[in-house]
Amino acid sequence: MPRPTAVTALPLAALLALTACSPAPAVPDPAQVSAAGPWDETAARAAVTALPASFGLRAGFEDCDALLTYYQANALELVTPYGLGGGMGYAADDTMGGVEDAAAAAGDDAGSAGAPEHSSTNVQEEGVDEADMVKTDGRVIVSVLNNRVRVVDVASRKVVSEVRMPGRRDQVSPSELLLHGDTLVVLGQEWSYAQPVDGRFLPFGSSRTHVVTVDLSDPAAPRTVGSVRVEGSYRSARMVGGTVRMVMVTEPPGVEQTQPRKNTMAAEAEAEETNRALVRATSIDDWVPHVQVLDADGTVASTERLLDCGEISRPRDPAGLSTLSVLTFDLTSGSPGPTSGAGLVASGDTVYASTDRVVVATSPWDLWRWAGPLDAAIWPGGEPVNRTDLHAFDISDPATTRYAASGSVEGRLLSQWAVDEEGGVVRVATTTDPPGVSEPSQSALVVLREEGERLVETGRVDGMGLTEHVRAVRFLRPDLAAVVTFRQTDPLYLVDTSDPTAPRVAGELKVPGYSAYLHPVAEGWLLGIGQDADERTGQTRGLQASLFDIRDLSAPKQTEVLTWKDGSSPVEWDHRAFTLWPTTGQAFVPLMSWSEQADSTRGEPESFGGLVALDVGADRLAEVARVATGPGSREWGEAPLRTIVVGQELWILDQQGLARFDLHSMEGGWAVDLP
Incomplete structure (x- = not known):
């Protein structure tokens, strides 16, 4: 550009x-x-x-x-x-799917004809892939682990190559991947450390985002096509077809x-x-981000502004000095650089995407730090900023990204799962913490619609979970949402949003504990992964899986419950750690447990790190296997990071490498070291 x-x-x-x-x-x-x-x-x-x-x-x-x-x-x-x-100085923070998603996504990878049936990243929206630390096309498994990108051949179970990051030695760290056919995209971060000169300093943290495009047609000899180096911090990336949208935030680089x-x-x-x-x-160059295009050898080919000034918009209400950018990369273009983009003078940390919109939410903390010393709404000295700004970008055209609209909702968001969009209608679940101690927290579901360049509220339902906070959200279809709040018990609310001007709670269920992640497993059936808890005190007691019958919205039921004492799972905070394989009706949940009860042979606390395989579907939930997944020499319990189905095998990514198990018998063990 x-x-x-x-x-x-x-x-x-x-x-x-x-x-x-x-x-x-x-x-x-x-x-x-x-x-x-x-x-x-x-x-x-x-x-x-x-x-x-x-x-x-x-x-x-x-x-x-x-x-x-x-x-x-x-x-x-x-x-x-x-x-x-x-x-x-503020260094920027570096911080989805239905029942058929895994099987459907297995056939989405261009160029993988003849490869075994395989799972993909567990995503929020069908057809919208999310960047992750591991990707597969059924033939190879590519992972970002221990600051290295390795390619593992599935058939030989060996590392066949490594992808090198361009740039300054030891300052560039790969973080996430996207894979489209034979094209691999590696997303990474680089930190630089400018020093004060003549009594002056740079008040904002400095970072660079790297986007490296790699040709994997020969997995044993990956070829770097090119890369870009952008001023700013990576937030998240999505891919629809062969088009990637990357979201990043740039603090003023030269002030x-x-x-x-x-x-x-x-x-x-x-x-x-x-x-x-x-x-x-x-x-102007002290405020806006710049981009360097690098050739295959990492040599700088050009340096220019990332966006034209006319491609940068501003929200209706001033929202700080950062520049929020949503960039488009066309993986079929043969060019490593962005083909289009849109910017906004704002910040953002939570990213949601449908096939038509990218919605970026700005946290109350980010708003507070930009409120300024003269703003009566800052805290301390006034009421805290208790709102979240939402910025929508139109990505319906694969060739362009366009700023669409902005709006605000009261309260804060749990994560990307608190946002949903379809046809210009945005649904948001929030929790509001009033400034006064005499007022309880409560949660709401707010419906907004694009009107020009504004997201305008059309309806809302309040009063959910008084004194509680949102712990999980799942927008099941355009007219139905499931919201979980928790303090001592878990109210599961089913919210009817068929009328965007008057959403209403259709049904409610209170059970001990709470769900931190919700996943539909059959029509009218919902799986929850979270924590068991004492009904009187709310103290958590271990990992819990619950099956909910929501066929009658007015009377949801919890039909099955499984618990693992003193256990936890990364699924509770990262949905990409969960895999549902509809072909066999299996769900795979990483598990880590630690108990004060001493091991009888060594007199030490017991620990377990591995995986639980569940049989799940309409009116059924049962544990069918539990396997330790780490290398035999490791003596502590640690949950694996990801699970991948390839053909008749289950591959499990651990902090140190990959384990492999038979999908049906669950027999197997450690397979590949990735130190």
């Missing part, structure tokens, strides 16, 4: 006046700051507030001058003597700030004015 290197004249009279007040982007001398003329911040804020009307229905920016003005005006409201954000040199009020005043001058002296 070509990027402009020059800016054009402002079309708005108000912004022309602002530009005239701004100095050239030369770094000012702190000693001469007091002589600098004042910047008309009142006019700047008024111009920024007027942007929606000035730009009509489009929330994008006309040119780079308008975008720079927006960044600067918002930054000047946050400046303190200790820099933006009170002098704290400098300073701090008082003495503990005097005069030094504070001088430092604050210097910081204001430093903000006014910034150029």
Whole structure:
């Protein structure tokens, strides 16, 4: 994507006046700051507030001058003597499927004709693949483990190759993978550490996201097609067909700030004015992300802005200084770089995607840190920010990504599972924690609809789980959602959303413990994986699997319960650790348990790390096997990370490698070391 290197004249009279007040982007001398003329911040804020009307229905920016003005005006409201954000550098945080998903996805991999039937990543939405630490096409298993990307041949059970990350040695870490036919995409992070110079510092954390495209047509000799290096932190990625959408957040990469040199009020005043001058002296390249395209050898081929200024929009309410980007990669184009993208002046940490929309949610914490010292809603000193912003991007066209709409809901989200979208209607489950101790927390399901560039609330149901918090959500179909809240018992709420203007609780069931993950296993039947708990105290007692009959929405029932004392599973916090294989009716749940009860032979606490195989379906739930999965030399219990079905074999990814078991007899053991 070509990027402009020059800016054009402002079309708005108000912004022309602002530009005239701004100095050239030369770094000012702190000693001469007091002589600098004042910047008309009142006019700047008024111009920024007027942007929606000035730009009509489009929330994008006309040119780079308008975008720079927006960044600067918002930054000047946050400046303190200790820099933006009170002098704290914020490194960005680095932080789905129906019954037939696994079998259906098995046939989605282009180029895998003739490969054994195999499972895929357990995803939230059918047809929308999610980046994960392991992928398979039935012939090879590719994993990211211990900071290395290895390719294992299924037939020989051997590592046949390793994919090398480009860039600076020991600073680039692969994190997740996507696989489409013979094309492997490796997503990684790189951290850099800029040091203060002449008393100035960079107030925001610095990171780079790597996207490496690899040709795996010969698994024993993978060929790097090319890669890109982007300023910012990776959040998540989705793939629909051969199109990848990657979400990332970039803190201002080039803004400098300073701090008082003495503990005097005069030094504070001088430092604050210097910081204001430093903000006014910034150029657009100090705020927006950039991208480097690397060739197959890792040599930089080009460096340019990631997005045109006109591709970056701003939400109706200012939401910080970060740039949220949703990038499109066409895996069939032969180019490693993004083919299109859309940006928003906001942050985000929770990513949901359907086949038509990517929705990115901004956490209350992220909103709070951008609220600024003069905002009455910050905490402490006022009420905490108790809302979540939602930003929707249109991905219905495989060739483009377009900012669609933004909105807000009261409360906070559990995870990506709290969001759902279909046909421009967004459903969100939230938990609200009131600031006053006399008011209980409660949960709600809110329905919003796109109206222009706004997500407008059309209906809601409140009052679920008073004093409790949402622990699991599953949007089962456009007219039905399941919500679990918990404090001492587990109310399972079935919410009828057939009327988006009046969602209602159709049925409720209270049982001990709670479900942290919900998965449909047959029409009208729901499997829950979570924790057993004492009904009086709410204290958890171990892993629990529950089967719910929800055929009658007004009277849901728990028909079967299995428990594993002192146990837990990564499925409780990462849905990708769960596998349902409809061909055999088996569900695979990683299990880790630890007990105070001493082992009779060694006098040590008992521990177990392995896998539980369940037989699950309509009106049936039973444990059929339990196997330890780690290498024989390991003496501690640790749950495996992922499970993969390939043909008649079950492969299990562990912290140290892969184990292999017969799918039916569950006989097998350790197979491949991945140190």
